Amino acid sequence: MKRSPLLCSTFRTPSFLAGLLLGAVLLLTGCASSNVVPLHYPTQLQNFPWCRWDLTVTAFADQRSAPQVLGARDEQTRYMAGADVGDWVTRAVFEEMKARGCACTYAKTAEQAGTGFVISGQILQIQLDKVGLSTWKTQMKVRYVLTRNGQQLYAATHTGVVERPIVLKENAPSEILAEGLQDITIQAVEAMIPAMEKVQAF
Numbered sequence: 676m677k678r679s680p681l682l683c684s685t686f687r688t689p690s691f692l693a694g695l696l697l698g699a700v701l702l703l704t705g706c707a708s709s710n711v712v713p714l715h716y717p718t719q720l721q722n723f724p725w726c727r728w729d730l731t732v733t734a735f736a737d738q739r740s741a742p743q744v745l746g747a748r749d750e751q752t753r754y755m756a757g758a759d760v761g762d763w764v765t766r767a768v769f770e771e772m773k774a775r776g777c778a779c780t781y782a783k784t785a786e787q788a789g790t791g792f793v794i795s796g797q798i799l800q801i802q803l804d805k806v807g808l809s810t811w812k813t814q815m816k817v818r819y820v821l822t823r824n825g826q827q828l829y830a831a832t833h834t835g836v837v838e839r840p841i842v843l844k845e846n847a848p849s850e851i852l853a854e855g856l857q858d859i860t861i862q863a864v865e866a867m868i869p870a871m872e873k874v875q876a877f
Contacts, residue, residue, distance in 0.1 A: 710752050712745060712848045714763040717857055720774035726868055728875060729778045730792035732769045733785050737761040737798045746803040754803050754848060764798050764817060767860040792871055795820045803852055811847055812838035813855040819863040821870055829870040835859040
């Protein structure tokens with residue numbers, strides 16, 4: 676199977692670069708205040724090398740009506756994403772699978788992914804709200820689909836809610852979003868790997 680030149684060591688997409696440009700524009704225009712939330716993913720991953728397959732992760736489709744809006748900071752202000760949410764969710768799956776030993780590549784579409792194991796998905800909800808003076812709540816709903824040579828092996832919608840106080844941290848919104856995304860990503864990854872093993876043992 677022919678693979679994309681984007682290898683496991685890096686994950687860069689056109690919309691990821693566009694997100695960086697958006698952040699720069701917000702800074703230059705003075706709009707990058709505390710309501711613009713940087714999107715990152717934890718660097719400390721569960722390094723369990725129990726995945727031995729080649730797989731392709733395709734870009735997750737953001738099906739929310741307002742992709743840049745994350746939620747409510749207060750009655751007048753909305754939290755806005757500082758980067759592309761679709762790239763952020765896609766990268767989470769990519770990094771978690773890579774950390775477990777899979778040889779990962781990225782493809783923009785399923786057609787570009789070719790044959791073999793392919794992960795795709797849809798973002799149904801990413802919600803961030805400030806619910807107290809120092810308490811944040813995030814709610815997420817993402818659908819994950821695993822196929823092999825066009826045959827569906829796994830499909831499920833994973834949901835998660837994280838609500839907790841984070842005191843005296845400017846990056847609290849970013850931190851709780853990362854925590855919430857990692858929670859549901861790990862759920863999905865740990866369900867998809869056994870599905871892969873059923874059809875192609877180590």
